Every structure is written in structure tokens, then in C-alpha cells.
Amino acid sequence: MGDRKRVCIVGSGNWGSAIAKVLGTNVKTLDQFETQINMWVFEEDINGRKLTEIINTDHENVKYLPGHKIPENVIAIPDVVEAAKDADILVFVIPHQFLPKICGQLKSSVKPTAVGISLIKGFNMKEGGGIALISSVVEDTLHIPCAVLMGANIADEVASENYCEATIGIKQKEHGTLLKKLFQADYFRIVVCEDEDTVEICGALKNIVAVGAGFADGLGYGDNTKAAVIRLGLMEMVKFCEAFYHGSSQSTFLESCGVADLVTTCYAGRNRKVAEAFVKSKKSIEELEKEMLNGQKLQGPPTAEEVNFMLKSKGMEDRFPMFTAVHKICKGQLPVEEFINCLKNHPEHM
Numbered sequence: 001m002g003d004r005k006r007v008c009i010v011g012s013g014n015w016g017s018a019i020a021k022v023l024g025t026n027v028k029t030l031d032q033f034e035t036q037i038n039m040w041v042f043e044e045d046i047n048g049r050k051l052t053e054i055i056n057t058d059h060e061n062v063k064y065l066p067g068h069k070i071p072e073n074v075i076a077i078p079d080v081v082e083a084a085k086d087a088d089i090l091v092f093v094i095p096h097q098f099l100p101k102i103c104g105q106l107k108s109s110v111k112p113t114a115v116g117i118s119l120i121k122g123f124n125m126k127e128g129g130g131i132a133l134i135s136s137v138v139e140d141t142l143h144i145p146c147a148v149l150m151g152a153n154i155a156d157e158v159a160s161e162n163y164c165e166a167t168i169g170i171k172q173k174e175h176g177t178l179l180k181k182l183f184q185a186d187y188f189r190i191v192v193c194e195d196e197d198t199v200e201i202c203g204a205l206k207n208i209v210a211v212g213a214g215f216a217d218g219l220g221y222g223d224n225t226k227a228a229v230i231r232l233g234l235m236e237m238v239k240f241c242e243a244f245y246h247g248s249s250q251s252t253f254l255e256s257c258g259v260a261d262l263v264t265t266c267y268a269g270r271n272r273k274v275a276e277a278f279v280k281s282k283k284s285i286e287e288l289e290k291e292m293l294n295g296q297k298l299q300g301p302p303t304a305e306e307v308n309f310m311l312k313s314k315g316m317e318d319r320f321p322m323f324t325a326v327h328k329i330c331k332g333q334l335p336v337e338e339f340i341n342c343l344k345n346h347p348e349h350m
């Protein structure tokens with residue numbers, strides 16, 4: 001029993017709650033893990049009841065994943081330090097903009113032998129310029145290794161147990177087998193890949209492309225246009241890895257974290273949906289996020305801003321016309337009607 005690993009899920013939004021279902025179910029039958037999983041919940045009041053109390057009593061996250069039960073061995077805890085203090089495996093799954101603050105709170109309390117895995121899609125802007133991977137924020141702040149899990153994983157579909165795949169990116173091969181055991185289910189198939197940076201960058205960048213796909217939908221273009229947006233987006237993702245993260249393997253883009261996540265998000269994700277409404281309603285992205293997502297967060301627009309922060313500082317905006325146009329449109333610096341024009345002279349066509 002002493003060797004059983006304790007798991008803590010840091011986050012309980014739409015994806016956090018779906019993954020709690022996967023992990024809570026898995027640990028009940030695996031002797032490598034303790035059967036209780038702590039889940040940190042950003043506390044809020046829902047019709048006079050605390051969300052932690054609702055999850056611990058009714059076993060459902062009624063706000064962020066309604067209609068799906070969370071196993072009763074997943075315990076919701078409102079204090080992140082308390083939730084994480086004995087954990088051997090920390091699963092990070094919160095909107096990326098909140099991660100630095102949470103890591104700051106955890107800084108001096110996580111086990112030095114713990115291992116992290118980030119399911120978070122986005123980057124972190126560095127104070128002195130440039131951007132950092134979310135996994136490296138975890139590693140640098142908590143001084144533990146951090147793997148990533150990315151894939152074509154719309155949370156509600158995973159919670160419904162519809163067959164899908166995901167990619168674990170991990171540099172420390174020795175932890176890969178254990179993490180795969182923890183996450184893999186009959187309907188959720190995992191491939192472990194050592195090209196961790198590329199896996200993570202794919203997950204972050206595809207949300208920018210999804211915003212572009214939503215713009216194309218909102219402007220009334222059809223499926224050929226959407227396919228072109230997806231393809232050019234993929235080319236920019238590949239080029240981004242070549243320019244800034246050496247050693248990417250082309251085959252990583254063929255894993256679930258690459259092409260598959262792009263496709264699912266460009267057809268069925270929240271970024272696509274809100275971007276389409278942005279074109280049709282003329283409201284701001286911020287207003288629409290509040291109106292349409294009931295507390296869930298978009299990762300595409302802030303990621304476009306983070307990427308632009310770096311591209312602009314390096315004078316490289318022209319080499320990434322889609323990433324640049326998405327950012328400028330979200331910020332009101334470019335009319336959305338110009339989106340397709342920005343793609344007509346893409347470096348891919350020169």
C-alpha cells in the first residue's frame with residue numbers, strides 16, 4: 001500500500017471534471033494508485049450551495065460538466081495547498097492564464113518527488129520578453145518534472161465515453177508508463193511520445209487556428225475554406241516549432257495532439273463557436289465569452305496575444321499571417337472581413 005501513488009487534479013472546469021471521471025474510475029482498479037483522488041476546486045456559490053459541497057454530495061459538477069457523474073472517490077477540496085500537499089502525481093488542468101498564480105501558491109508545499117502532467121493549452125508571457133511553455137512554468141516554479149497530455153478531446157464527448165485518443169508528451173521516459181496507466185481507458189487511448197515540446201505547442205497553437213475557423217464560418221465561407229484554414233494553420237504550427245523549438249519531429253503532428261485536435265477544435269470547440277458569434281453579433285470576444293460559456297474560458301484569443309507578443313518583438317509577424325490576423329481581429333486592430341485576404345498571400349503560396 002505504501003507505494004501507491006496519490007493523485008491530485010488541480011482544476012475542475014469542463015475538462016478538469018471530465019478527466020476526473022476518467023482518473024477516478026481508473027484508480028479504483030489499478031494497484032499503483034491510491035483510490036482517493038483530491039481535486040482542487042476554485043470555490044464558488046451556486047444557488048446558495050458551495051460547488052465543493054455539490055461535487056462531494058451529488059458527485060456532479062453542475063456548472064462546468066452538467067449531466068455527467070464524477071466518481072465518489074474524487075474529493076473536491078477548495079484549498080489548493082491542502083489538495084496537493086501529499087500528491088505524487090499532480091494533474092494541472094485549469095485555464096492557462098491562472099496557472100502562474102496557482103503555481104506560486106503551491107511553490108513550497110508540493111512533494112519534491114512529485115511528478116506533474118499538464119493538460120493545459122496556452123503559453124505564458126515572460127517578463128523579460130518571449131513566451132514559456134506551461135509545463136516549464138510548472139517545472140521552474142515547483143522544481144518537479146512536468147509531462148503533458150494533449151489531444152482531440154472535447155470534454156463532454158470524453159465524459160460520454162465516445163472513443164477518442166490523446167498524446168502524452170514526456171521527456172522522462174521512465175514516468176511515461178505509469179502516466180499512461182493512469183489516463184488510458186477503453187474509450188480513451190493514449191500514445192506516449194518523447195517529443196514533449198511539440199506535443200504541448202500543438203495543443204496551444206491549434207486554439208488560434210480554431211478562432212480563425214470560427215471567423216471563416218461566421219463570414220459564411222464553406223468547407224473548402226475551412227480546410228484551407230486548417231491546413232495553413234497546421235503549416236504555421238510546423239513553422240513555429242522549426243523557428244523556436246528545435247528538434248520537432250514531423251510525425252508528432254500526425255498524433256492526436258496535432259492534426260486530430262486541430263480538426264475537432266475547428267469543427268466543435270468553444271473557440272470556434274465564439275469566433276463565429278463574434279462575426280455575426282459584432283460584440284467583443286470578452287462579452288461573448290461571458291454570455292455563451294457560463295464561466296468556461298477561451299484559450300485561443302489570449303494564446304494569439306502571447307504568440308504575437310513574441311512574433312512582433314522578433315519582427316516575424318509576416319511569416320505567420322494567420323496567427324497575426326487572428327490576434328489583430330480579436331483586439332479590434334483589423335476588421336474580420338480582412339481575415340481571408342490575409343491568407344491569400346500566405347508564404348505557403350509563394
Ligand SMILES: NC(=O)C1=CN([C@@H]2O[C@H](COP(=O)(O)OP(=O)(O)OC[C@H]3O[C@@H](n4cnc5c(N)ncnc54)[C@H](O)[C@@H]3O)[C@@H](O)[C@H]2O)C=CC1
Nearest residue numbers: 012013014015016042093094095098120121154155296297
Ligand atoms: N474543455 C475542453 O474540452 C478541453 C480543455 N482543454 C484545456 O484544459 C484547460 C482547462 O480547461 P477547462 O477545464 O475546460 O476549464 P474551463 O474552460 O471550464 O474554465 C473554467 C474553470 O476555471 C476556473 N476558474 C475561474 N476563475 C479562476 C481563477 N481566478 N483562478 C483559478 N481558476 C479559475 C473555474 O473555477 C473553472 O473550474 C484549458 O487550457 C483548455 O484549453 C483541453 C482539452 C479539452
Ligand SMILES: O=C(CO)COP(=O)(O)O
Nearest residue numbers: 151152153154269270271
Ligand atoms: O482543446 C479542446 C479539444 O481538444 C477544446 O477546444 P475549445 O477550448 O475550443 O473548446
